[in-house]
Amino acid sequence: MLILSRRPGESVTLGDDIVVTVVSVNGNQVRLGINAPREVRVLRDEIYKAIREENQAAAKAHEQKREMDDAFKRLRQGSGESTGE
């Protein structure tokens, strides 16, 4: 990991298009401003990791149809309530 020190108002440029600026520091909290092209998703790291992990858990491969058939059958049997509209 590259470690740099910055003071409020100073910035770090990533590549040619992304600029991270330290806006202010208050105690142990740093306020960051991010300027990036719209195709670059900017997220708090823990949020990004949580969603990525959930996407990975949800992602299936070729057995998708069979898993869905199986889950749907179980849903119909196991639950007295309907899952649909």
Added chain:
Amino acid sequence: MMLSNDYAKDRGKAPVSNYAHAVVAGAVLDRHLEEQRLFFPVGILGFPESRRYRLEIYRPEDGSESPFLTLKCLDQDLSFALIYPRSLGLDYRVPVNDEMLDALSATSAAQLSALLIVTLRERIKDISVNLQGPLVINSASSLGLQLVVEHYPLRYPLIQRSAE
């Protein structure tokens, strides 16, 4: 994509309202259309290279109706089970800003639909729906994005059991 609204304020400019619009789930698939090809310009989180997909209504093997859809990737062996928010009886709103509309080639949030990824698990009570990372789709342009709506839960149980 700007993260902090205060950034503009601290720079002496008037703060911009990032979210002037809202998305309410519409219907992407006309029930008479079997499938729709979609393109996700930046993929979905964790799968940035997987961009081309086919969205289909899921038909259970016994021919019955289901509220599910499948999103099958054409770039790699990958597929997701999806559901419409309204199938869960949810008043679900995804705030979108102008940058998101642009990215989807939409001029208004009314042109967009939200679909939710279902995580299938062994026990049906563990099957959950991701409300925090909806797939937002413009069916006219066939473009899609996964957005992040932090105030919604990541794992919303599909089966809501009433008190027994």
